[in-house]
Amino acid sequence: MSLxxxxxxxxxxxxxxxxxxxxxxxxxxxxxxxxxxxxxPTAGVSSETLKADKSMSGVxxxxxxxxxxxxxxxxxxxxxxxxxxxxxxEPELVSTAIRVVETQRVVExxxxxxxxxxxxxxxxxxxxxxxxxLGIMGINSLAFFWPKLSGGFxxxxxxxxxxxVKKQVFASDGSIIPLFVPEAKAYVVPAPANLSEQxxxxxxxxxxxxxxWQRCVHLGCRVPWCGPSVGFECPCxxxxxxxxxxxxxxxxxxxxxxxxxxxxxxxxIIQTGNIIxxxxxxxxxxxxxxxxxxxxxxxxxxx
Ligand code: FES
Numbered sequence: 001m002s003l004x005x006x007x008x009x010x011x012x013x014x015x016x017x018x019x020x021x022x023x024x025x026x027x028x029x030x031x032x033x034x035x036x037x038x039x040x041p042t043a044g045v046s047s048e049t050l051k052a053d054k055s056m057s058g059v060x061x062x063x064x065x066x067x068x069x070x071x072x073x074x075x076x077x078x079x080x081x082x083x084x085x086x087x088x089x090e091p092e093l094v095s096t097a098i099r100v101v102e103t104q105r106v107v108e109x110x111x112x113x114x115x116x117x118x119x120x121x122x123x124x125x126x127x128x129x130x131x132x133x134l135g136i137m138g139i140n141s142l143a144f145f146w147p148k149l150s151g152g153f154x155x156x157x158x159x160x161x162x163x164x165v166k167k168q169v170f171a172s173d174g175s176i177i178p179l180f181v182p183e184a185k186a187y188v189v190p191a192p193a194n195l196s197e198q199x200x201x202x203x204x205x206x207x208x209x210x211x212x213w214q215r216c217v218h219l220g221c222r223v224p225w226c227g228p229s230v231g232f233e234c235p236c237x238x239x240x241x242x243x244x245x246x247x248x249x250x251x252x253x254x255x256x257x258x259x260x261x262x263x264x265x266x267x268x269i270i271q272t273g274n275i276i277x278x279x280x281x282x283x284x285x286x287x288x289x290x291x292x293x294x295x296x297x298x299x300x301x302x303x
Contacts, residue, residue: 076274
């Protein structure tokens with residue numbers, strides 16, 4: 001047998017096997033496409049499978065009845081939450097950095113930081129007001145207690161030119177009119193020719209004049225001049241003094257107090273810082289009273 005004959009025989013066998021295979025595949029497909037009997041559980045199962053499953057031979061499985069439930073569907077409002085995903089673009093790093101720098105610039109120039117806040121303003125205003133009040137009170141208190149070094153009561157008071165003072169004290173008709181000096185709170189009166197020994201060496205008289213403190217030595221009332229009696233009479237409790245301040249009557253414990261005096265550059269100076277106190281006069285160096293009393297009290301001396 002030649003090689004050519006062998007090839008022809010092989011090709012013929014190959015063609016026969018191919019034809020058998022194609023026929024078999026076509027037959028199988030024709031079986032699958034046929035309608036399936038739903039009552040038969042083995043319908044559609046291949047013959048090979050049925051042959052392999054010997055245990056199931058002769059068993060018929062009836063399909064279970066499916067209960068039919070009639071449901072009444074009401075209208076139900078169903079809230080449906082829909083989640084929507086929104087893509088937010090994150091700021092770019094470069095733009096955030098720029099925004100921060102801009103914010104810092106605003107803070108730097110803000111009055112809240114660079115200036116004064118409202119609370120700070122009110123706190124400072126209250127502090128300034130409080131300490132100003134304390135300062136003013138302190139200055140006023142210091143001024144009140146500070147001793148006067150010039151002018152006013154407690155210092156040397158200029159009562160005026162000596163000639164003018166004498167002209168006012170000694171009236172042209174020979175009467176006496178004490179000169180009241182408000183700044184010294186004193187009366188300038190004529191000094192007696194026979195000055196009591198109580199006043200010798202105490203500088204209470206100069207050039208025929210003396211200065212009496214207007215304050216009553218009893219309880220401090222202002223003692224006015226009484227022209228008719230030519231003396232000083234206290235309206236508070238009736239103490240009476242002569243024209244030179246010597247005690248005459250009443251509860252006063254001593255003569256009227258007086259100040260040292262001097263003539264300085266032709267002017268009569270009352271040294272109100274030097275107060276001279278003397279006991280009740282042992283005798284009157286001037287006549288008192290010379291007329292009716294102004295307060296209607298006793299006109300006789302109690303000494
Ligand atoms: S105060 Fe002058 S008599 Fe009393």
